[in-house]
Amino acid sequence: MLRTRLQPLHPIAWWCWAGTLAAAASRTTNPVLLGLVLAVVAWVVTTRRNNSPWARSFGALLRLGLFVIAIRVTVQVLFGDRVPGTTWFSLPSVPLPSWAAGVTIGGPVTAQAVIGAFCQGLQIAVILACFGAANSLASSFRLLRCVPAGLYEVAVAVTVAITFTPQVVLSIARVRDARRLRGRATSGLRGWRGLAVPVLDGALERSMALAASMDARGFGRRSTSPGRRRATAAATLAGLVGLGIGLFQVLDSGSASGIGLAVVLVGGGLVIGGLVASSHGSRSRYRPDRWLAAEWLVVLAGLAAVAGVVATGSNDPNSLVQPLYPLALPAGPVAALAGVLLAAVPSAIAPVPVPARPKLTEALA
Amino acid sequence: MIAFDRVTVTYPGVAVPALEDVSLTIEEGHLALVIGPTGSGKSTLLRCVNGLVPHFSGGSLSGTVTVDGRSTERYRPRDLADAVGYVGQDPDASFVADTVEDELAYAMENLGVEPATMRRRVEDVLDALNLHALRQRAITTLSGGQRQRVAIGAAFTAAPRALVLDEPTSSLDPVSAEEVLASLARLVHDQGTTILVAEHRLERIVQFADVVVEIGTRPGGVRSGSPASIFATAELAPPVVRLSRVAGWSPVPLSVRDARRHAPGMRHRLEQRRQEREPAPRGDRVAQVKNLTAAYGPIPALADVSLEFHEGEVMAIMGRNGAGKSTLLHHLVGLRRAQRGSVEVLGRAPATLAASEAIRLVGLVPQDPGALLCAETVAGECRDADRDGGLFEGATRAVLESIVTGIPDDRHPKDLSEGQRLALALAIVLAPEPPLLLLDEPTRGLDYGAKERLSRQLRLLAARGHCVVVATHDVELVAEVADRVVVLADGEVITDGPTRSVVCHSAGLASQVARILAPAEWLTVEEVAAALTERGLRDGTGS
Numbered sequence: 001m002l003r004t005r006l007q008p009l010h011p012i013a014w015w016c017w018a019g020t021l022a023a024a025a026s027r028t029t030n031p032v033l034l035g036l037v038l039a040v041v042a043w044v045v046t047t048r049r050n051n052s053p054w055a056r057s058f059g060a061l062l063r064l065g066l067f068v069i070a071i072r073v074t075v076q077v078l079f080g081d082r083v084p085g086t087t088w089f090s091l092p093s094v095p096l097p098s099w100a101a102g103v104t105i106g107g108p109v110t111a112q113a114v115i116g117a118f119c120q121g122l123q124i125a126v127i128l129a130c131f132g133a134a135n136s137l138a139s140s141f142r143l144l145r146c147v148p149a150g151l152y153e154v155a156v157a158v159t160v161a162i163t164f165t166p167q168v169v170l171s172i173a174r175v176r177d178a179r180r181l182r183g184r185a186t187s188g189l190r191g192w193r194g195l196a197v198p199v200l201d202g203a204l205e206r207s208m209a210l211a212a213s214m215d216a217r218g219f220g221r222r223s224t225s226p227g228r229r230r231a232t233a234a235a236t237l238a239g240l241v242g243l244g245i246g247l248f249q250v251l252d253s254g255s256a257s258g259i260g261l262a263v264v265l266v267g268g269g270l271v272i273g274g275l276v277a278s279s280h281g282s283r284s285r286y287r288p289d290r291w292l293a294a295e296w297l298v299v300l301a302g303l304a305a306v307a308g309v310v311a312t313g314s315n316d317p318n319s320l321v322q323p324l325y326p327l328a329l330p331a332g333p334v335a336a337l338a339g340v341l342l343a344a345v346p347s348a349i350a351p352v353p354v355p356a357r358p359k360l361t362e363a364l365a
Numbered sequence: 366m367i368a369f370d371r372v373t374v375t376y377p378g379v380a381v382p383a384l385e386d387v388s389l390t391i392e393e394g395h396l397a398l399v400i401g402p403t404g405s406g407k408s409t410l411l412r413c414v415n416g417l418v419p420h421f422s423g424g425s426l427s428g429t430v431t432v433d434g435r436s437t438e439r440y441r442p443r444d445l446a447d448a449v450g451y452v453g454q455d456p457d458a459s460f461v462a463d464t465v466e467d468e469l470a471y472a473m474e475n476l477g478v479e480p481a482t483m484r485r486r487v488e489d490v491l492d493a494l495n496l497h498a499l500r501q502r503a504i505t506t507l508s509g510g511q512r513q514r515v516a517i518g519a520a521f522t523a524a525p526r527a528l529v530l531d532e533p534t535s536s537l538d539p540v541s542a543e544e545v546l547a548s549l550a551r552l553v554h555d556q557g558t559t560i561l562v563a564e565h566r567l568e569r570i571v572q573f574a575d576v577v578v579e580i581g582t583r584p585g586g587v588r589s590g591s592p593a594s595i596f597a598t599a600e601l602a603p604p605v606v607r608l609s610r611v612a613g614w615s616p617v618p619l620s621v622r623d624a625r626r627h628a629p630g631m632r633h634r635l636e637q638r639r640q641e642r643e644p645a646p647r648g649d650r651v652a653q654v655k656n657l658t659a660a661y662g663p664i665p666a667l668a669d670v671s672l673e674f675h676e677g678e679v680m681a682i683m684g685r686n687g688a689g690k691s692t693l694l695h696h697l698v699g700l701r702r703a704q705r706g707s708v709e710v711l712g713r714a715p716a717t718l719a720a721s722e723a724i725r726l727v728g729l730v731p732q733d734p735g736a737l738l739c740a741e742t743v744a745g746e747c748r749d750a751d752r753d754g755g756l757f758e759g760a761t762r763a764v765l766e767s768i769v770t771g772i773p774d775d776r777h778p779k780d781l782s783e784g785q786r787l788a789l790a791l792a793i794v795l796a797p798e799p800p801l802l803l804l805d806e807p808t809r810g811l812d813y814g815a816k817e818r819l820s821r822q823l824r825l826l827a828a829r830g831h832c833v834v835v836a837t838h839d840v841e842l843v844a845e846v847a848d849r850v851v852v853l854a855d856g857e858v859i860t861d862g863p864t865r866s867v868v869c870h871s872a873g874l875a876s877q878v879a880r881i882l883a884p885a886e887w888l889t890v891e892e893v894a895a896a897l898t899e900r901g902l903r904d905g906t907g908s
Binding site for chain 2: 139141145156159160174175177178179180181182183184185186194197198205206209210211212213214215216217218219220221283284285286287288
């Protein structure tokens with residue numbers, strides 16, 4: 001099981017792992033736990049990320065997370081509710097008319113307000129980092145290849161959209177260059193005006209070329225009857241949506257989890273039904289990703305984090321939050337910390353991806 | 366294998382048919398080369414083979430096209446995917462997957478090929494196209510030549526009986542182009558695939574062809590035959606053929622190797638008769654690049670480049686795909702600011718100037734001249750250019766007339782031929798009279814006629830005192846126009862010297878004439894012809 005294997009880990013395993021860590025993070029505002037989740041995710045990404053251009057998305061989402069924290073704290077300081085507690089400093093307060101009750105600008109800023117906002121921002125940042133890690137470890141392309149045949153068309157549309165965005169960025173740069181070469185303004189309102197038409201024009205041409213290439217390579221030929229295909233696709237999609245809503249309810253501790261659980265079960269049933277119904281299509285799959293012991297272990301490692309956090313939550317819910325009244329150092333709940341630490345196991349058991357840079361022998365080939 | 370029977374194609378909204386009354390047959394296992402001037406309908410002919418015309422493009426097709434016994438009237442492109450592989454002009458716009466292996470397997474997945482067979486065929490194609498070392502790489506990280514080979518492989522894995530390629534080497538450097546063409550030849554030899562390929566740079570591909578299909582400008586003017594018979598009279602001919610016409614060799618040699626058999630006699634006839642083109646006295650310095658270093662993220666693009674640019678000089682910048690040619694031009698025109706080192710045009714740094722000021726110092730015609738054009742009509746385009754440059758009305762139109770006459774005012778720039786579009790872009794850039802003129806890969810998609818007109822135009826501009834800098838892969842163009850050649854490799858200047866000494870002493874960059882007559886230093890057919898006529902030594906019987 002731990003022997004080297006050529007095929008990378010199943011993308012769904014990585015997404016499950018990242019998803020469970022994000023779920024664990026979503027249940028706590030304890031900065032010690034959140035910091036540990038971040039450290040585990042970062043460690044696994046640095047040891048096991050793949051070589052696609054998407055591998056950089058972890059860094060990008062980390063930066064986005066920092067931005068979220070900054071925004072969350074700034075908004076709290078400037079416009080937030082006046083949270084009682086230890087006042088750090090006061091901002092000049094702007095009196096607002098009575099119809100704007102509930103909105104405040106300025107006023108005293110307390111330690112509780114800033115630290116609370118920081119912990120909430122950190123929680124979002126860690127969840128974003130988990131998403132970035134999933135992207136770095138298994139590209140969304142590889143994930144899309146795993147979708148059931150019933151959702152194949154949807155997956156192709158998404159794939160095309162993913163490749164499309166960077167192309168539009170390139171094409172905007174090209175059009176701006178062309179404007180400069182003609183001696184026209186490239187910045188400000190005048191620069192942006194007159195950009196849209198050539199960019200869309202180029203995008204349209206590219207899409208036509210891609211469609212021609214896909215058609216010439218047999219895309220969309222002799223599939224199962226369109227009615228049946230649409231029915232299975234609809235069932236699978238509805239199931240996925242249900243699954244999403246149900247999971248949200250289960251994870252959001254405030255809601256009644258009985259209904260949530262039922263929705264999860266129905267959604268899961270629909271998804272499996274759709275999968276089975278659509279599995280005998282006329283397409284075949286090249287080197288499908290296999291689900292082996294390593295995949296199970298990676299998913300279990302992720303589940304360990306959730307289990308640890310949930311166990312701590314039922315025994316000692318207070319240790320999952322940052323104590324604000326009175327302000328104190330966060331607790332270190334053993335079960336949760338141990339669970340999150342176990343989630344680092346994939347950095348040792350997942351197969352090492354193929355090297356990214358061409359080796360010398362390859363460059364000479 | 367592929368048969369056209371009285372085929373006429375008319376696109377919607379166009380009165381003149383794109384193809385008229387074409388009949389031809391291509392035998393199984395042949396490599397057929399389609400030649401013809403730009404806009405003669407080569408792409409249309411190719412797209413008919415797998416039914417993209419008319420199923421995808423719209424318009425009407427009369428007559429019948431059959432492939433492997435199947436008529437495109439009844440079968441759509443997707444139904445012919447197992448019979449014909451199609452590789453379009455721009456491989457980058459055709460990729461669906463993100464890694465090489467997945468891209469190769471895409472067509473087979475659509476066809477429902479058994480997984481075991483799929484594995485085997487992908488391996489075969491990886492070997493046939495020499496891609497095995499790249500199998501796991503993301504396509505975005507590959508070079509131009511590698512991408513082109515992936516696109517060919519992606520069309521080929523479904524084991525089609527025929528393969529159709531539209532200008533597969535037009536954006537490649539000479540060495541990558543040779544690799545791609547050698548791969549094609551291997552597919553013909555080893556696997557018996559029928560190949561139909563359109564190409565402008567005949568000198569690269571003629572030696573591989575079994576059949577040549579010539580599309581003339583006249584309706585119904587399509588003829589096909591053996592390369593030797595077609596090129597005995599064809600208007601468009603590679604330098605080796607033109608040289609043999611001048612020398613009167615028979616049968617017409619098609620490859621440098623065949624022609625070299627005649628070379629000793631030819632060298633003897635030409636001995637001591639070459640006129641050295643007087644090295645023109647260097648004009649004043651127009652621009653200077655000093656210790657320029659540039660990088661894209663961690664990837665170095667230019668390393669400590671220092672060059673001078675002089676009045677009245679045509680300078681060629683050559684080098685592999687990704688050697689830093691375009692980056693250098695972008696710095697000269699001020700699209701990029703120098704990170705280290707300096708760029709000066711007449712003592713000023715273009716990147717610091719406002720766009721309207723910069724165009725009076727330096728102009729760039731980009732790789733795709735169409736990118737510069739955004740008005741609805743030619744007249745509108747010229748008016749905009751007058752306004753952008755603060756010129757008197759009609760200035761740009763006058764420049765355009767001096768380059769090429771008779772482009773109608775009301776024509777949409779997209780409907781112009783490749784050569785006319787280049788002329789329009791050139792006129793727009795030239796109108797503010799920049800002393801430094803840059804052209805990035807200007808001969809892409811141009812036929813020999815248009816290329817010759819461009820060469821004359823560039824020489825004329827140099828004679829009028831402009832400094833003309835051309836970044837190109839086209840060795841024949843360089844042999845025709847350049848006074849000086851700079852070769853870049855991995856962002857460094859490898860060579861900087863007079864064209865004759867650089868081109869004649871480089872394996873990859875030599876023109877066909879230079880290869881045939883080596884070690885004598887001749888560059889172009891015109892040169893040889895002039896030398897022969899001058900001495901009245903044209904004896905017509907060959908050596």
